[in-house]
Amino acid sequence: QVQLVESGGGLVQPGGSLRLSCAASGFTFSSYWMYWVRQAPGKGLEWVSKISTGGRRLYYADSVKGRFTISRDNAKNTAYLQMNNLKPEDTALYYCTRGHYSDYDQPSGQGAQVTVSS
Secondary structure (H helix, E strand, O other): OOOEEEEEOOOOOOOOEEEEEEEEEEEOOOOOOOOOEEEEEOOOEEEEEEOOOOOOOOEEOOOOOOOOEEEOOOOEEEEEEEEEOHHHHHHHEEEEEHHHHHHOOOOOOOOOEEOOOO
């Protein structure tokens, strides 16, 4: 059974940093691209970043480029999202999910709440 568990969210002031983790189980982690997506209050799901199976190809939404860094550790079946210089508009529930280059599964985890506020 596919399981993805996000952690590391919290309340942070504008300009602050957080690191999200995504622990995966129930599938061959190294065979899938991993995605981070988010959902702000009252809005739809927004793609944030994705990383290739080997971790060499990284892609970011324009809204987070230069501030967020995605990474993965295939030995630990874990993906990460380092978020720096956070802004109030980054406030959302963040999910990790698996996929391929051009598509991803609907998130099934509980997500990690990130709130950026002074």
